[in-house]
Amino acid sequence: MQIEVKQLSKSFDRTSVVSDVHFSIRKGQLIGLLGPSGGGKTTILRLLAGLETPSSGEIYFDGQRVDRLPPQDRGIGFVFQNYALFKHMTVSENIEFGLRVQKKSRAEAAARVQELLELIGLQELAKRYPHQLSGGQRQRVAFARALAPAPQLLLLDEPFSAIDAKVRKELRDWLRDMITQLGVTSIFVTHDQEEAMAVADEIIVFNRGRIEQQGTPWEIFRHPATPFVASFIGETNAIEDLSLLEHLVSLDRIEAGSKVLVRPESIEIDRQQELAATGAALLGVVRNVQFRGSYWQVELQVGSQQLLAQRPLEQEPLRPGDQVSVILHRAHLFAGTENIILENSKREHRLNEHSLKEHSLKEHSFA
Amino acid sequence: MRKALIVASYLICLLLLIIPLIKLFQGAGEQGFASIWSTLTRQDVLHALWVTGLITLIVTILNVLFGVLLSLTLARDTRLSRRLRQFLNSLVDLPFAVSPVIAGLMIVLLLGPNTIIGAFFEDVGTPIVFALPGMVLATLFVTFPFTVREVLPVLQEIGTQQEEAAFTLGAGRWTTFWRVTFPSIRFAIYYGIVLTVARSLGEFGAVLVVSGNIVNQTQTATIFVYQEVENFNFAAANSVALVLALLSITTLLLLEWTKKRKGAL
Numbered sequence: 314m315q316i317e318v319k320q321l322s323k324s325f326d327r328t329s330v331v332s333d334v335h336f337s338i339r340k341g342q343l344i345g346l347l348g349p350s351g352g353g354k355t356t357i358l359r360l361l362a363g364l365e366t367p368s369s370g371e372i373y374f375d376g377q378r379v380d381r382l383p384p385q386d387r388g389i390g391f392v393f394q395n396y397a398l399f400k401h402m403t404v405s406e407n408i409e410f411g412l413r414v415q416k417k418s419r420a421e422a423a424a425r426v427q428e429l430l431e432l433i434g435l436q437e438l439a440k441r442y443p444h445q446l447s448g449g450q451r452q453r454v455a456f457a458r459a460l461a462p463a464p465q466l467l468l469l470d471e472p473f474s475a476i477d478a479k480v481r482k483e484l485r486d487w488l489r490d491m492i493t494q495l496g497v498t499s500i501f502v503t504h505d506q507e508e509a510m511a512v513a514d515e516i517i518v519f520n521r522g523r524i525e526q527q528g529t530p531w532e533i534f535r536h537p538a539t540p541f542v543a544s545f546i547g548e549t550n551a552i553e554d555l556s557l558l559e560h561l562v563s564l565d566r567i568e569a570g571s572k573v574l575v576r577p578e579s580i581e582i583d584r585q586q587e588l589a590a591t592g593a594a595l596l597g598v599v600r601n602v603q604f605r606g607s608y609w610q611v612e613l614q615v616g617s618q619q620l621l622a623q624r625p626l627e628q629e630p631l632r633p634g635d636q637v638s639v640i641l642h643r644a645h646l647f648a649g650t651e652n653i654i655l656e657n658s659k660r661e662h663r664l665n666e667h668s669l670k671e672h673s674l675k676e677h678s679f680a
Numbered sequence: 681m682r683k684a685l686i687v688a689s690y691l692i693c694l695l696l697l698i699i700p701l702i703k704l705f706q707g708a709g710e711q712g713f714a715s716i717w718s719t720l721t722r723q724d725v726l727h728a729l730w731v732t733g734l735i736t737l738i739v740t741i742l743n744v745l746f747g748v749l750l751s752l753t754l755a756r757d758t759r760l761s762r763r764l765r766q767f768l769n770s771l772v773d774l775p776f777a778v779s780p781v782i783a784g785l786m787i788v789l790l791l792g793p794n795t796i797i798g799a800f801f802e803d804v805g806t807p808i809v810f811a812l813p814g815m816v817l818a819t820l821f822v823t824f825p826f827t828v829r830e831v832l833p834v835l836q837e838i839g840t841q842q843e844e845a846a847f848t849l850g851a852g853r854w855t856t857f858w859r860v861t862f863p864s865i866r867f868a869i870y871y872g873i874v875l876t877v878a879r880s881l882g883e884f885g886a887v888l889v890v891s892g893n894i895v896n897q898t899q900t901a902t903i904f905v906y907q908e909v910e911n912f913n914f915a916a917a918n919s920v921a922l923v924l925a926l927l928s929i930t931t932l933l934l935l936e937w938t939k940k941r942k943g944a945l
Contacts, residue, residue, distance in 0.1 A: 364844050384847040391848040397841035401863040410859070411849035462850060
């Protein structure tokens with residue numbers, strides 16, 4: 314189902330929760346609504362489902378206006394954060410509910426329930442009650458129940474938040490595959506940027522009831538449109554000491570009141586003087602080093618500025634107090650509504666040389 | 681110290697609850713079964729028991745119906761402002777605070793034969809006060825909180841998500857109530873019914889004021905007991921009291937059973 318939302322607003326008791334939201338979603342897409350808790354994501358989902366009435370604005374499903382329709386008539390499936398399974402019904406009765414409401418015959422409903430039980434792989438638990446299932450199993454049942462009446466749009470509210478970390482990843486991939494396989498347009502709400510990145514075709518970043526940015530995960534990561542997006546997606550360093558940027562941009566180009574952010578992964582650290590030789594490096598001191606599973610997180614002090622950086626595990630570990638040279642490869646400059654990506658030109662040069670070298674090596678091996 | 685307190689509480693329980701009950705059965709036993717039977721088959725006794733039963737039946741049905749509806753309104757109707765719902769919610773407890781006798785008096789003052797409303801109903805041919813409708817109203821007033829106080833917390837606890845899930849699956853409000861909400865509040869309703877029945881059987885003060893105590897017309901079982909005691913006819917009082925006590929014990933056992941079922945769910 315193709316979805317179009319125009320000027321959608323919702324306030325509760327004069328508190329605005331969603332204000333003037335526009336977006337459109339193409340058929341078959343898997344969309345992540347990403348934002349901090351209390352940002353209005355769940356309200357958007359409930360507005361789409363018809364569980365809340367908008368204060369103003371319009372919602373179109375396949376060109377048809379639906380914002381005044383009750384949830385029963387919207388042809389949607391909704392997976393609640395705590396699954397909201399009917400606790401006095403068995404797994405198969407839960408899945409059957411939507412079909413019986415549609416006045417499907419017993420035989421037809423039973424066949425569909427069987428099909429869905431196979432899809433979620435819980436055939437042998439069909440007679441269990443929700444309280445006899447694990448979190449992941451409940452999630453699957455809620456998913457099957459929502460899909461049973463063949464909805465055109467599937468809405469999922471924080472679908473993985475109540476599941477422990479290990480199962481979450483498995484279930485996430487499973488759900489992604491299911492949705493892709495079925496081709497049903499889906500929107501899920503999450504506050505976990507990693508989850509949104511891993512699952513969604515497109516992400517809509519929400520903050521304080523407004524859309525900050527809509528785009529593919531890569532676009533959003535690479536070209537954040539606002540300081541909020543830049544700081545919410547991945548970790549960032551806000552640069553207060555602008556002299557750090559002298560290798561990236563002539564300082565007089567930076568207007569007062571603009572904001573500069575640098576991602577930890579855009580910071581390179583070296584103990585030898587190799588980097589310093591390029592003339593693009595700053596001098597700093599290591600304050601703290603933390604092991605983070607797949608990388609070292611290094612706290613640096615460069616002049617008056619504190620920076621968080623990442624260092625690959627294969628590189629020699631650093632110790633607090635080490636004198637290092639630091640290169641900022643990339644910074645995001647936000648001035649008013651404009652945002653500019655600053656690249657370290659000297660470093661760029663070096664990178665090119667490096668890749669050229671690699672290139673020729675490859676050619677060599679071919680020969 | 682702790683042991684002494686435990687023993688004391690058992691003693692109080694024995695003194696206040698068990699011994700009187702035993703005494704009641706003993707008194708009835710001394711009279712012999714034939715005497716009890718002859719009292720219970722007296723026309724006025726049968727009528728008093730019938731009136732009590734009828735009031736209990738009508739009150740229980742109305743109480744459950746309106747109790748569930750009010751609980752649903754208080755818990756779910758977001759069209760009413762939160763403040764109004766809080767006000768209504770505290771109003772529900774009013775019968776707990778007002779003495780039943782005063783409740784009965786309020787009904788007489790409002791609907792008695794000398795009032796406008798009362799006179800109107802008198803003319804239509806269905807007098808309210810000193811007749812069954814008034815007694816039902818009085819009992820309804822006294823028992824009103826029971827269903828609401830049982831059902832409302834359960835409704836609040838289960839939340840709205842299961843109902844919303846049913847809506848998104850295409851179920852209307854009626855289907856959702858019967859297939860999703862009702863199974864969750866079922867035992868709370870049963871519990872409310874048991875409490876209402878127990879209280880309706882035993883209600884005395886409010887009904888006494890409203891009924892006028894007309895033998896073979898508006899006399900209930902409790903009022904009969906009261907009157908026979910006044911007349912020093914302890915044998916008759918004891919027989920009817922025995923019936924009421926047996927009914928109470930049965931309801932009590934039912935109460936325990938529903939409590940267990942409620943806890944299990």
